[in-house]
Amino acid sequence: MTTKAVVAAQSRPPLSRGRVLSAAVALADEGGVDALSMRNIAQALGVVPMALYKHVANKNELLDGMIDVLMDEIDPPADDTDWKSTVRRRVLSARRMLLRHPWAPAVIESRTKARATPTPAVMAYLDSMIGIFRAGGFSIRLVHHAMHVMGSRLLGFSQELFEDSADGREPDPDAMPPEEMAARYPHITELAMAVAHDPESVVGAGCDDQFEFEFALDLTLDGLERLLGTT
Amino acid sequence: MTTKAVVAAQSRPPLSRGRVLSAAVALADEGGVDALSMRNIAQALGVVPMALYKHVANKNELLDGMIDVLMDEIDPPADDTDWKSTVRRRVLSARRMLLRHPWAPAVIESRTKARATPTPAVMAYLDSMIGIFRAGGFSIRLVHHAMHVMGSRLLGFSQELFEDSADGREPDPDAMPPEEMAARYPHITELAMAVAHDPESVVGAGCDDQFEFEFALDLTLDGLERLLGTT
DNA sequence: CTTGACGGGTGTACGCCGTACACCTACCGT
DNA sequence: ACGGTAGGTGTACGGCGTACACCCGTCAAG
Numbered sequence: 018m019t020t021k022a023v024v025a026a027q028s029r030p031p032l033s034r035g036r037v038l039s040a041a042v043a044l045a046d047e048g049g050v051d052a053l054s055m056r057n058i059a060q061a062l063g064v065v066p067m068a069l070y071k072h073v074a075n076k077n078e079l080l081d082g083m084i085d086v087l088m089d090e091i092d093p094p095a096d097d098t099d100w101k102s103t104v105r106r107r108v109l110s111a112r113r114m115l116l117r118h119p120w121a122p123a124v125i126e127s128r129t130k131a132r133a134t135p136t137p138a139v140m141a142y143l144d145s146m147i148g149i150f151r152a153g154g155f156s157i158r159l160v161h162h163a164m165h166v167m168g169s170r171l172l173g174f175s176q177e178l179f180e181d182s183a184d185g186r187e188p189d190p191d192a193m194p195p196e197e198m199a200a201r202y203p204h205i206t207e208l209a210m211a212v213a214h215d216p217e218s219v220v221g222a223g224c225d226d227q228f229e230f231e232f233a234l235d236l237t238l239d240g241l242e243r244l245l246g247t248t
Numbered sequence: 249m250t251t252k253a254v255v256a257a258q259s260r261p262p263l264s265r266g267r268v269l270s271a272a273v274a275l276a277d278e279g280g281v282d283a284l285s286m287r288n289i290a291q292a293l294g295v296v297p298m299a300l301y302k303h304v305a306n307k308n309e310l311l312d313g314m315i316d317v318l319m320d321e322i323d324p325p326a327d328d329t330d331w332k333s334t335v336r337r338r339v340l341s342a343r344r345m346l347l348r349h350p351w352a353p354a355v356i357e358s359r360t361k362a363r364a365t366p367t368p369a370v371m372a373y374l375d376s377m378i379g380i381f382r383a384g385g386f387s388i389r390l391v392h393h394a395m396h397v398m399g400s401r402l403l404g405f406s407q408e409l410f411e412d413s414a415d416g417r418e419p420d421p422d423a424m425p426p427e428e429m430a431a432r433y434p435h436i437t438e439l440a441m442a443v444a445h446d447p448e449s450v451v452g453a454g455c456d457d458q459f460e461f462e463f464a465l466d467l468t469l470d471g472l473e474r475l476l477g478t479t
Numbered sequence: 480c481t482t483g484a485c486g487g488g489t490g491t492a493c494g495c496c497g498t499a500c501a502c503c504t505a506c507c508g509t
Numbered sequence: 510a511c512g513g514t515a516g517g518t519g520t521a522c523g524g525c526g527t528a529c530a531c532c533c534g535t536c537a538a539g
Contacts, residue, residue, distance in 0.1 A: 068517050101469055108465060163472050169400035234339060238332055240467045241394050299488050
């Protein structure tokens with residue numbers, strides 16, 4: 018009876034991580050991410066603020082969860098065609114998602130910086146994108162450049178997805194072990210290995226961001242120059 | 249006497265907007281923009297928090313001021329050479345500034361979204377960049393495309409600098425009158441006019457973001473394809 | 480020399496935020 | 510019948526931005 022009384026309050030279906038995340042995304046869609054507080058998510062769900070913490074660890078983890086929801090909305094690759102149109106389709110799908118959730122780039126970027134590595138869902142997206150290039154015949158080197166060139170167009174943001182300052186942080190206790198990393202994100206791993214062993218770079222120095230930036234800049238400027246001659 | 253007593257506290261030079269802004273930038277440089285509060289800026293200056301409000305209207309206006317400081321650090325264009333290397337040099341200078349202040353893209357982007365138009369300093373930067381392309385022989389149309397293509401590479405962020413939703417907001421009382429706009433940002437204005445009167449667009453519809461996005465995406469993919477053949 | 484306005488620093492207080500912690504209770508497996 | 514547990518509650522704390530009243534040098538006008 019008391020059960021019914023509680024439920025009767027608003028005939029509210031039981032809370033769940035999924036419901037919390039959906040409510041948060043909906044609230045962010047209208048009013049932006051600044052108008053998102055634990056308190057008003059709770060209110061939208063007809064629940065007291067602290068109830069949310071039974072389903073998400075804290076606000077940052079909630080933001081990570083929201084990112085998962087968003088990445089889910091990107092169409093999976095339809096690899097029945099050439100790399101170019103596969104990439105094109107996928108990027109346009111990502112863009113449609115971003116247009117539905119204009120707050121997404123800022124959140125993804127800020128969470129990536131705070132965690133020093135993107136959310137697993139974002140990792141998976143990047144990994145599959147690398148896979149498409151690889152399958153299209155790109156060398157590891159060229160794929161590496163390609164990812165930098167695409168940069169913000171892949172997700173609407175962020176030149177520097179993998180901070181060079183990823184080292185210099187206390188070792189995360191629940192970080193993924195390398196073997197699981199390799200299994201789950203084979204293409205990212207392949208790329209990372211190749212880059213790490215690049216001849217003229219100190220071990221662990223990673224990629225030369227300056228070089229990559231100029232590479233992408235010049236590719237773009239060359240493309241514009243060609244158009245200038247044409248028109 | 250009491251004057252001396254007050255000053256003697258830390259022999260503090262009088263506050264000023266410039267000093268406040270510098271302190272804020274310094275604090276953001278170490279610890280990121282999340283570790284920036286009116287309270288700790290004040291503390292860094294040896295002053296009570298409310299004192300800051302005599303020099304900046306509020307925190308948002310302070311962020312705008314910080315952006316001004318940053319944009320100042322970008323080298324002015326050295327237009328003694330061709331458009332391509334002028335643009336290249338300027339973009340690399342902007343990048344150096346962004347590397348010094350990793351929090352900058354997020355702040356610039358969020359303030360741009362909040363104001364519906366970039367900070368005047370950012371406007372000036374974009375205007376001068378457009379000017380360089382124009383001087384290099386780019387048609388208005390092509391410059392327009394070029395700005396979209398460069399997108400995040402111009403400032404490290406933001407496809408959509410000018411929100412399509414710039415209309416649909418109550419008219420800002422202290423918005424710049426069009427004639428002043430035209431005088432101060434001639435190239436932006438020229439571009440805006442051209443885009444607004446584009447044949448197949450309804451008046452005020454602005455540019456077709458979807459088209460621009462695909463244009464830039466294809467330019468990039470074509471560039472990559474060319475490289476794929478080469479390597 | 481007096482006075483009064485004013486620019487710049489102060490102090491207090493309010494409402495919002497994230498969240499730690501103690502609690503209460505309905506349910507379920509033993 | 511009973512103890513554990515999962516899920517919702519209530520209270521409280523420290524930090525945030527900032528409104529508002531205040532206070533005191535400085536300096537120009539009378």
